[in-house]
Every structure is written in structure tokens, then in C-alpha cells.
Amino acid sequence: MRITVLGSAAGGGFPQWNCNCRNCAGVRSGSLRAKARTQSSIFVQPGNGSDGGVDGLLINASPDILTQIQRNPALQPARGLRDTAIAGVVLIDGQIDHATGLFMLRERTSPLPLWCTxxxxxxxxxxxPVLRVLQHYCGTARERIPLDGRAFSSPAVPDLLLRAMPLSSKAAPYSPHREAQVPGDNIGLSITDRASGRSVFYAPGLGEIDERVFDAMSTADAVMVDGTFWTDDEMTSLGISGKTARSIGHLPQSGPGGMIEWLSRLPARTRKLLIHINNTNPILDEDSPQRAALAAAGIDVCEDSQVITP
Structure with missing residues (x-):
């Protein structure tokens, strides 16, 4: 299995267009050793994907999808006058930073295969109403994601087997479930390559880890999980927001019960990566003590265009 990290930042990207926090100002001026990032999305292909022309699944459609396609030739193999390696899209939630990139795929000549809860x-x-608008263009061929652990796959990419797990997080602000979560507002995905048996657990929005989530993480060869905030009070302490990380559905990395503590309990063989990193998170500074703490714990920070082979 070949996973291309198309985007590794949280909503707004990094630097965020209207933000002048230490991170955003520093990456713009070049005074901070950090890499710019687009909004989070991954592209998964069966096999090693190195031969080119291998179709795969787009997991979340970021508003930055056009830039991400341009930067990653695997998504545009140019096998014909009109072509794409995106055989379908799987959404883990309905947030703006994960779904509005669907608008950018509207020039398809057939309905876009789409899996969502x-x-x-x-x-x-x-x-x-993204999906209603798309009906005026290519339209979508929507498939329901089962929430009972049953496996599903795309007929166009049958060698990838997916299983969904409802997560504790937050629905989008425009959702009627925003303050009254229902199963399926947010999911984690276990993705397995049938041929190799290798697997990844992907959960960029993760507000709480319980036993069943940890079991799914423990059985995966790699985990790509919520790296949004370093501390629970990250945005309140900067005066950016009155909301904590946990209150908007993101488990912070540091502190008791934080992501670092959970990841340290995984088997030594598990590759551990953080994705969906907010522009305020100090781990974006490659020289920060927070980044050093992650390295000491064996945890990597995803970068745009990074290729991962679990």
C-alpha cells in the first residue's frame, strides 16, 4: 500500500491566510524552520504504486485539492485526454476542510463515486449542500459507509479493504448534530492492502480514545491520527478562541490522557504519525522542544507530499 499525504494541516492550512501567530509569521518571514502545509487529505493506492497509472482512493477532499493534484503526479497519470487516478472519494466527516474540495472535481465526465456515512x-x-450543487455538474454515485465493522471496497480498487469505526469528535458547525453527536458524524478508517496484508488506521479528527479505538490502532502497521493541538488550552491561551481542543473534538498531544500517552502504549513495530496539524501547534517549528519530545517518543509529523508505505 502506498499512501501519499496530499495535505497535513488542519482547516485553514499553514500559514493560515489571516493569522500572524508565531508559527504563521515565522514561516512567512523564513525566521522559523517549518514547512508550509495544505489542508489534510491522503491518497491511498494498492501495492507500491511506483509504476504509475495505479488508481486509488482519495480520503477527504480538501479545498486545496487542485494544488495537491498538481504537486503529486500520481493523481494525474495522463493515460488519456481526460484522466485521473482518483477512483473514488471517502469522507471521514462533513467538515469544510474535508469535503468542499468535491466542488473542484466537478468536471468529471461521470458521477463521482463517493463513500460517506x-x-x-x-x-x-x-x-x-455540496452534494446538491454537484448534481448540476458531474453528480455523485454515493455509497453508504457501514458503521458495524463490515468491510467495504471500491469496485475500481478492489485490493483496498476498508472498515469504518464511529469516533468521539464533533460534527461540522452547520450540522444539526453539532452539540448532540450521532454515530457516523466522524469516523476512523482501517485500510488494508489485500495482497500484502499491511494496514493503516486513519483518524485526523479524534476527540477521545476508548478501548475499541485503541484495539484498532494496535492492530495496524501504521497510525495516522489527530495532531491538531499540542495543549487543550492552545487557542484560549493565545486569545484566538474561547474553546478548548477537547470541546471542539480534538485530543491534544500533551498532558495526562493525551495523544502522546496513548501512542506510547502501541506496539514498538507500529509507525506513529500525526496529521491535521493546526497552524498554532508548536510542533510545526522543527526546532521546538515539543517537536523534540515527539521525536523522542518515536512519533512523526506528516508533511505534504510525503509517501508512506506501512
Missing amino acids: DPVHEDLSTGN
């Missing part, structure tokens, strides 16, 4: 389909048909 019922609550996400509702959000993207009502509160933010």
Missing part, C-alpha cells in the same frame, strides 16, 4: 450525507445535502 448517513449523517455526513445529511450534512452535505442540507447544512452545506
